[in-house]
Each structure stands twice: as structure tokens, then as C-alpha cells.
Amino acid sequence: MTAEAWSPVLLGLRLRGRRVVAVGGGAVTARRVTDLLAEGALVEVVAPELCPGLAALAEAGQIRWTARRYAGSADLEGAWLVHTATGHPTTDDLVAADAERIRTFCVTAGDGSRGSAQVPARGEVPTPTGTVRVAVHAGGDPRRAAAVRNELVDQLTSGVIDLRDHRPRGGWVALVGAGPGAEQLLTRRASTLLAAADVVVTDRLVPQAMLARLPGSTRVIDVGKRPQHHPVPQEEINQIIVEEALRGHGVVRLKGGDPYVLGRGGEERAACEAADVPVEVVPGITSAVSVPAAAGIPVTHRGLARGFTVVTGHEELPGLPTGTDHTLVVLMGVAGLRETAARLVAAGRPADCPVGIVENGWTPQQRTTLGTLADIADRAERVGVASPAVVVVGDVVTLAHGWGAEVSVVAPAAPSVAVA
Template sequence: MAPGPSGSLPLTLRLAGRRVLVVGGGHVATRRTHALVDAGAEVVVVSPAVSARIGELADLGVVTWHRRGYESADLDGAWLVQTATDSPVDHTVAADAEERRIWCLKGGDPDAATAWVPAVAEIDDITIAVSGGGDARRASQLRDAVAAALQGGELPLRHRTHHPGGSVALVGGGPGDPGLLTSRGRRLLAEADVVVVDRLGPVQLLDELSPDVKVIDVGKRPDHHPVPQDEINQILVDQARAGKVVVRLKGGDPYVLGRGGEERLACEAAGIPVEVVPGVTSAISVPAAAGIPVTHRGVATGFTVLTGHEELGHLPLGGHHTIVMLMGVRRLATTAAELVAAGHDPATPVAVVERGSLPDQRVTVGTLASIADRAAAVGARAPAVTVIGDVVRLCPAWTD
């Protein structure tokens, strides 16, 4: 069988406790010495002069430094040699290593080397090593691209073998657009054995999961909670106790009217490791998707977020304070009437943003006096966010 195009075989070397010779003391030698020390190798540096960092390592006894030129006897007992003098000495070292059957890394001349060091990145317990055919820049670019894909959850990081001890991650999925899920959230989703999902999360991402990932739908709809919160808490605990990596994928942010605090406390009380990954809350992102800033210089300096079920009489009066209501579209007429009764101007602008950030987003605008009728006329329904205040006039849909 003919050899491959590079005539090489990628390998991982166990260098802990094994002698490695570095000939040279400049930038390449310094970088390689650091990597070899991290690998646990017994590093010997031969060079009349070295960088300050190699000198520090020698002073600490981490490496052995011989302050002289190279001698062939320096290869005695070496498993690997790195030559980086940028002089004819490199060729001498390489020839001696070839004669002794010692693998040689030849700085600046990969074609004449018998070994190459790949571009390496470590993501958790995964090591990425990319060889660019002797082109270090090419290898680094490829390594960075693969590392970014792993960190962003675009490539699977999930363990395929049993691992003791489960965990739970409460992941804020944002308002619905998969692109608004954080890179940390995507990465955890790619590692999950079990995903417990709400109907308001970026459910499109479930299609990307491996077929053996268990998906548990606990989605709630207005006046319809098929899985009570206590049962959701118990599902998270039970799945984690079974040794599973569990992701609780929630809409918006777990801690903004999402009951994430209750879920965290339940997991902690059961001794389950839990991580909270913030999400892009719909209280801010959905108005933004409609072109409405919840604060704006000279218009509004603060805002209040409600579920639409709270007592409204205590809210600040005036359109200069923005009110954002989540989950309140069904009782919009009652809410508007209560706000007017509490002293808010009936002419205060209002926007109802349905399915914010998604392709079928719809914005209905009006005032406290008219918004209920306008929303009813178009059949507005959840999921929707209602914004009340003068900032609504900044919305492109505002024409009143």
C-alpha cells in the first residue's frame, strides 16, 4: 500500500518523565520548552544563551540548562529533540537524531523534520490537534475554527460512555430566535443527555440533537400547566441522579419571571451540581426586535417588568417610565383599564409584539384607550410582550 500524501501518522506522545532535548534558546525554543514542561517532560536545554523565561525555569529547577553549544552526546537518553537555533547546528542535530533513531522537531524547516507538533487546543477533556502539512499558520487557523465550533456547540461534545454523577444547567434560550442563544448555552445543549424544554425556548435547536438525547416537554400555556413546577423540579433532580447531563432549556432568561430560582434551589437541596446560564430576556429583546428601546435619552430613564397579573396601581405615572408586560395579552383590556383608573393617561402609547424575534413577528400599536380593540381585531395572542410608554413612539410601526 502506498503511503499517504504526507507520509506521516498522527500520534499523541506520553512525555511525562521522559527526557526531551531542546537545542536553542530563542522564541521557538521558549515556546516549545513551555509546552514540553506542561506535558511533564524532563526538559534539557542546550544553548550558550536563552530567553529570560527559560532562564527562570532553569533557576526554578524546572528545566536543565547547559550553557554551551550542542554536542552529539546531548542526545543520550533523549526520546525527542527540538532544534531551534536558526543556524547550521540545526542540520547537525537533525542528522545525529536520524542516525540514533530519535524523532526530531526542526524549527523553521518542517520538510527536514521527522516529527511535527500540531496546533493544539483543549476544550474540557477534549484535545484538538491539527497538522497543517508543515504550514503552522494554516494549522492554527483550522484549530481555532474547530475550537470555536466546539465552544459554540456547533460540534458535539457529549460523552458517549456512562459518566458518574449528573448535573443540571438552567439555560436561558432567549426570545425564540436560535441565533440569540448564548454560545455557552449552545455548548451545553450539545453536551446534554436530557433536555427539559419550554414551549417558549428556541425549540428549532432540538432538531439538531442526537436521536438518543431524551427530550422532555414541560411547556406551559396560558391557564394550562400540564406539568406543575414541583414536578419539573423533580424531573431535573431524578434525571441528574441517574447520572445524566441535564439541560433545562427555558425561554428568555431563567431568572426573569422564569422560575429558574426555584429550579436551582431544588437541585441544590438535592445535592445536584447546577449551573445557570443567563439568556437574552424577552422583556428587553422583544421590544428591541420591534424597534422599541425600553429606555431612551430624553424619553424614558427606567422600566418595570411585570407578568401582567400584578397589581398595577403602584407603578410610576407618566410615559417617561416604560412598562413591559410578559404573559399579559389575554387580559389586555383589563390591564389597560386598571392603568387608566390608576391615573395613567389614556393616550399613553402601547405596542403588542407577538412572536418577537421570529420570522412571523407582528407588532400592533395603539394607546391605552385603543390597544385592546386593535389587538382583538388582529387576533393577538401569546407569546406576546406588551410595551407601554412614550418609547413606543420610536417604533417603526407607530403611526398615530
């Protein structure tokens, strides 16, 4: 049988409780046996020796081991499926021929075209209501099949495809970090959950393009907070996500950055647990670290800073380290910037300590304003700095793109730098 003759019919085999024979004791057999055991098959391995993985399975009683070379069709008696991977083409051909004679499907790992069955390139996409499995055949070309499989899995985890299982299974909540603003920085798990959600409870820092590509039937509830304006109190947000889940809906609470970095995700998780609602936390790339990085500012750097602190710019400031070699990242700090700078100087930070403000990180509107504690408030007012923005204080700011420049660099399609 040649590779060109293959026109496979994709079937799912129910192997639980059924005999499968694997000929050969190497790593290829070990990988396949692991999959077969996961499906509940009763596996016998025929081989004079076993690789460590198979030996461990035999010792644990999970497989039966016939410790000799393949002896003929009697070894295959009663098998629903045969897999051969001996590394010897002559032996593999003999196993395939014997399986053909007794009308048992056979996979030949060394050359898939020589058997009567092939194993597709497979992938799995976990969803809150079960696992979606992908299987790809590509005319006997395993590399091409694997490449197509990878593309399909990427698409399924992108959030574009509706992965919801509409059978009633009870509600759930996922507290999902949307990252700093660039849609490409959303995690695969986050994309999968978005595609599976019935309801998305979102804030204002979530990329709008991400919401626009949700399935049309997904309901979006905007509870976004703005500086000095909280139209939906946190207690009410907690109540919304719990009530939606108790109605049997899959709920994604989508938050900018990471839900556990000054995002009150812990409170939302506690509210779900108190109501016995299944809840999952999906980390996001926190803006506290990634937004400074987008402007060329690492929060730690050998010789400049060995640690950093993230605060919101309020009562925490007086007790923080005062050395410029300890980086301070201030979130939601634009409105109180002048007071924050003054309090840091009063607490012991030098007035000439470098400061950077990065607005709209990871978007085409990103802009960086650079200065010191002594003048950053005036510079910010001069160029009209507005939230969302991340303020970075410390020596690492001197590594920012544009530090030391004497003019403003304006590039609408890329991050810009505003200096004195």
C-alpha cells in the first residue's frame, strides 16, 4: 500500500476494555501505549526489552508484557488494534501482513503507508465544559499533518471560534487577565475561555477589538471604572458575576493586566467560592511590568535595581524603600502625580530621581514622558499626560527609549517620547 493510495476515513475507535497489541519496546511504542491506556485499552506489549517508560508501566501492572520477539499471528489473537514499531522494517511488515490476514487494523509507525491504519496528528483544546479534540490526516505526511494541527489548535484557542457547549452543565466563572493592551499578548487559556463564555464582564482597559470578535450571542457587561468615577461598585460587580453563574452561565470576568495585581481579583474569587460557584483564575501579563518594558524600562537591571514595588500611589508611599536602586511602579497614579512626587521626596527619595510615565502601553498611542521627581508633574501637565498610564520611579528609567533627548519624538504609528 503506497502513501498515494491513502484516503482515510476519520473514525473514533472505542477501545475501552478491548485488547490492543503493541509490538516493539521503544520510545515510539511508549508514546502510543500511553495514549491507548488513557482510552482504557487493555494493552499487551510484545518485545524482548522495554524502554524505561514501558518498564514502569509493566511493573505497575498497567500493561501486560510478553518478553520476547514477535512470534507470529498468534500474538495478535483477539486484538482489536495492532501497533508495530520495532525499528526493523522486515518485522513490521510481517506484523502488518499477519494483522491483514486476520482482519485486524494495524498501525506501522516506521512507515505509515505499509499498515492498514494511521494515527493522525492530534491536539486538544481544554474548555470549561470539556475537551475539544482535533485530528488531522495529510496523505501520509506526518510533518504536514502536525503543521495543520498546530494551526487549527491556534485558531481554536484564539477566541474567534465559539467553543461553548450549550448543554446545561451549570455555571462557572473565570477571572481572566487581558494583559496590558495588545490583543496578541492575551494568553491561549484566556482566548479559549472567551470563546466558551456566555457572559463577559469587562472593564475599560480591555482591547475593544477583542470584544468585537466574540460570538454574537455572547453578552458583554461593561463595569469599567475610571479615575474618581466608579459607576459599578466592587460589591455589585461581585454580585453580577455570581448571579450570572448561578443562572447556569459561563462567565468570564475580563480585566486589564492581571486580575491579582491591584485588580481585586481576590475579592471576586472569594465571592464566587462563598456562593459555591466554580471559579478559575487565568493570569494576565501585568501592566506593572510590561508597560515599562514597552518603553525600554526594565523594572530590574543589573547594577541599577535588584527589586521593585508596585503600588497605587496612596497611603503606601511613606513606608517604601527610598533608594533610587529600588524601582517603584505606580499604577493609577496620574491624577495624584504631583502629590506622589512630593511625598516621595519628603520620605527620602532624592529630587533628581528619574521618573518615566508610559501612557497607553502596547498600543499605537503609546507615549513616554521622562523627567525627575522634581519636575515630572510640570512636564506631565505640559504634554497633557492622561490615564491609563504607568509611572516608574528609579534609576532604571535612564534605560528608557529617548532618555537624554532634547526634543519630543512624535510617531503616531509607534510609541512616542515626550521630554523637556
